[in-house]
Amino acid sequence: MKVAIIGAGNMGGAIALGMAKGTIVAANEIYVADPSQANLDKLKQQVPAINTLTDNAIAIKDADIVILAVKPWLVNAVLEAITLSNNQILVSIAAGVTIEALRSYTRNEMPIFRLIPNTAISQMESMTFVTSDKASSEQQELIMNIFNEMGLAMAITEDKMGAATALASCGIAYALKYIQAGMQAGIEMGIYPKDAMTMVAQSMKGAAELILNNDTHPAIEIDKVCTPGGITIKGINELEHNGFSSAIIKAMKASNK
Numbered sequence: 564m565k566v567a568i569i570g571a572g573n574m575g576g577a578i579a580l581g582m583a584k585g586t587i588v589a590a591n592e593i594y595v596a597d598p599s600q601a602n603l604d605k606l607k608q609q610v611p612a613i614n615t616l617t618d619n620a621i622a623i624k625d626a627d628i629v630i631l632a633v634k635p636w637l638v639n640a641v642l643e644a645i646t647l648s649n650n651q652i653l654v655s656i657a658a659g660v661t662i663e664a665l666r667s668y669t670r671n672e673m674p675i676f677r678l679i680p681n682t683a684i685s686q687m688e689s690m691t692f693v694t695s696d697k698a699s700s701e702q703q704e705l706i707m708n709i710f711n712e713m714g715l716a717m718a719i720t721e722d723k724m725g726a727a728t729a730l731a732s733c734g735i736a737y738a739l740k741y742i743q744a745g746m747q748a749g750i751e752m753g754i755y756p757k758d759a760m761t762m763v764a765q766s767m768k769g770a771a772e773l774i775l776n777n778d779t780h781p782a783i784e785i786d787k788v789c790t791p792g793g794i795t796i797k798g799i800n801e802l803e804h805n806g807f808s809s810a811i812i813k814a815m816k817a818s819n820k
């Protein structure tokens with residue numbers, strides 16, 4: 564199976580590397596195109612078997628899947644300059660570019676997927692949202708399987724893309740903000756910044772694993788840590804007095820505007 568990736572920036576590069584680590588597409592079946600030779604060289608250095616080239620038209624030739632990883636404002640021009648066929652699969656990760664717009668740019672009836680990954684894709688830990696048009700169930704399963712190897716893929720309808728992006732793509736920045744704030748607290752209490760960063764990040768990872776790996780709920784896990792009259796409930800109530808839950812709800816709703 565040949566996969567062409569157009570754009571070897573942050574996301575395109577991470578997808579190429581993630582795919583090469585996975586079990587579905589062999590590294591030598593991945594073709595990455597980008598005008599920047601430096602970007603391509605960086606990729607090639609990490610996985611020499613990946614094919615790199617500066618010509619999009621050559622990269623997409625006979626590709627089963629074409630992944631578009633250029634900035635949203637370049638999508639139209641890139642798609643107009645190439646000819647894709649109905650038996651290829653187009654996957655776009657361009658933020659805000661709808662399936663309807665993609666369909667008008669491809670000018671054909673090919674299966675189109677619109678995906679929203681997040682930056683943790685470089686760690687094979689992306690939350691990736693998937694919506695599609697004119698895709699068979701086998702094609703849907705293939706794309707889900709490829710991106711499930713780079714984290715967690717979830718099929719959603721396109722009207723939920725904005726809200727989902729707020730929770731998981733903008734949400735990763737909010738989670739990082741929590742780590743940063745925790746570091747500030749740790750430093751004030753005399754802990755070295757790097758140690759504080761590890762402590763807070765690992766506790767956040769642990770919290771996420773508790774939720775993702777078990778049939779549980781945040782309230783149940785919080786209850787386990789809150790001894791009556793203990794130190795955790797004092798901190799939790801302090802968070803609420805300062806509007807913690809409300810701030811997160813407002814931030815995520817603001818990101819969906």
Ligand SMILES: NC(=O)c1ccc[n+]([C@@H]2O[C@H](COP(=O)([O-])OP(=O)(O)OC[C@H]3O[C@@H](n4cnc5c(N)ncnc54)[C@H](OP(=O)(O)O)[C@@H]3O)[C@@H](O)[C@H]2O)c1
Pocket residue numbers: 569570571572573574575596597598599602619632633634635637641656657658659679680681682732
């Ligand atoms: N970063 C995120 O968190 C995130 C999350 C979800 C979705 N996305 C989406 O992912 C897409 C890529 O974002 P990014 O952060 O990876 O951007 P990026 O780092 O700027 O990568 C885009 C790459 O495309 C290359 N490029 C420019 N024109 C091209 C052309 N005509 N043909 C082939 N390649 C071309 C750029 O090369 P030059 O550098 O030489 O211009 C650059 O290497 C965007 O549409 C964005 O909305 C990003």
